[in-house]
Amino acid sequence: MENNWTVREYNECDVTNIVEATGLLPLTARVLCGRGYNTPEKVRNFLSFNASCDYDPFLMKDMDKAVERINKAIENKERVCIYGDYDVDGVTSTTVLYTYLSERGVPCTYFIPGRLEDGYGLNKRAIESLKETVDLIITVDTGITAVEETDFANSIGIDMVITDHHSCREILPSACAVVNPHREDCTYPFKQLAGVGVVYKLLSALDGGAEGILKRFGDIIAIGTIADVMPIIDENRYITSNGIANLQKTSNLGLRALMECCGMFGKDGDAKKINSAGVGFVLAPRINAAGRIRNAKSAVELLLSKDYATAVRLAEELCDINKERQATELDIYEQAIKQIDGIKDNGVYVLGSDGWHQGVIGVVASRVTERYSRPSILFSFDGDVGKGKRQKHKGLFYVRCP
Ligand SMILES: [Mn+2]
Known part of the structure; x- marks a missing residue:
């Protein structure tokens, strides 16, 4: 029962070249080489977070159809429900799309399935319950396999737009638009976006550019991307480096309250230096805990809070739920170890x-x-x-x- 380390192979000449050209330490150069950054140019691009990763959202298959359908909903003030998921990716996706559409005057609601009572993905019971009150469902971080559920929604007069980043099956749902970089016929250059990354592209398309969206929601998009353990390369690196910079001075009351609750602000009121580890190991588990132990709604409500008192109350609640999650987890872990002994x-x-x-x-x-x-x-x-x-x-x- 041991861990054996396998060091990736690299070319010593490449390492020397990189060290001479960039002044990096040989160890850093070796790690980069092992990961395929084996020329000074590739290394410089990787380390400089260059902005060329902001790809045209319309390169994504069906983006045009999604934008057309959602613009129609904005114009006619149709009733839209965002159907999300209970993990951090789903919660952050729901939050940014909900906020954006609400600000554009859309009468918007959201639905997050319960982990225990509904399970993952779309379900007919939930769709049925939206029958009288919703014209369009937009899924985020889910829905790519919901073929039957989409037919059902259509049969009761609800249109569907699917956005997701999970693997596709052979048959796609017959929705107004199915936006997922993993579609076989999708030529979008970067496939490893989180669910919230796909939503970011959708909002960039609706808004006519990425800049405003990153400025407004970059911190939340970064949290979803990191929490979903997406590789932080290419466009994800662009998104998260921008987003983490925003996080230090976030204007989101819920995030600010949560960061205060976790001691991420110094006495001077400035945020301490935050990196992806702080997001992944401190913030994300607290946002996630709600959906694991109780209901992900309190996590969405935190990120949507409009006044500071509510934000603080919800942040404290999430921290408490997270403690409960840790205790439950430790208890099961100890029982599991005992079983293994035998x-x-x-x-x-x-x-x-x-x-x-x-x-x-x-x-x-x-x-x-x-x-x-x-x-x-x-x-x-x-x-x-x-x-x-x-x-x-x-x-x-x-x-x-x-
Ligand atoms: Mn996801």
Whole structure:
């Protein structure tokens, strides 16, 4: 049960070239070379966060159709519901699209499924409940596989625009527009945007440029991108470097209150230096905890708060929920370790118990995998039915059947 480090290969000549041309330390140059930045030019581009990554949003398949349909909704003040997801990517996506459309005068609502009661993705019951009050549903960070649900929405007179970044199946939903860089027929040059990254492109298209959108929402878009563990390269690097710079002086009351709650401001009232680790390990878990343990609505409400007192109340609530999440997680982790003590190492750990909290078993699985360098699956049982979460190891997931 050991971790073996495999150092990526690099060419020593490339390293020398980079060190001579840029003055970087040899170790830094080796790491960069190992990741494919093997010329001084590539290294300079990577380190300078160059702005050439701001691609035309209309390169994304169906962006024109999405913009056309949403512009019609703005013009006619149609009732729009944003259908999101309960994780940080979904919460941030919902927040920025909701804020933007509301400011453009659209009567807007949002819906985030409950992790335990609804599960992931679109469901007919939720769509049915919107029948009398909604003309158009726009999905964010979800919906790419919702073929039946889209047909159902259409059958009760609701139009759909899908925006997502999850892998596509062969059949796409028959929506007014399906915007997803992973579509096979989508030629957008950068595929690894988060759900909130796709929303950022949509807003840039609606707004006639990215600049205003990044200025207004860059901090929130960066948080969603980092929390969804997207690779911070190319356009994601452009988005997050801009966004983190915004975060230091954020105008979002909810974010400001949350950062204060986490001690991210110094005594002088200025934000301490924030980097992607601060976002990923401090802010994101607190925004995420709501959807794991209770309801993601309080996280969206935090980011939408209009007065400081409400923001502080919600920020404190999220910090409390996060403490509860940590305690639950630790408790399950300790039980899991005890179970492992009793079984022999056979390449993968399959563990389970009655009543393990479904919202945290995935996180515990990743801790088990990290500790033992083995893939793991954790099941939460309710009577005879168990729901499981798995964690791959080194990109591999394998289960041996008995
Ligand atoms: Mn996502």
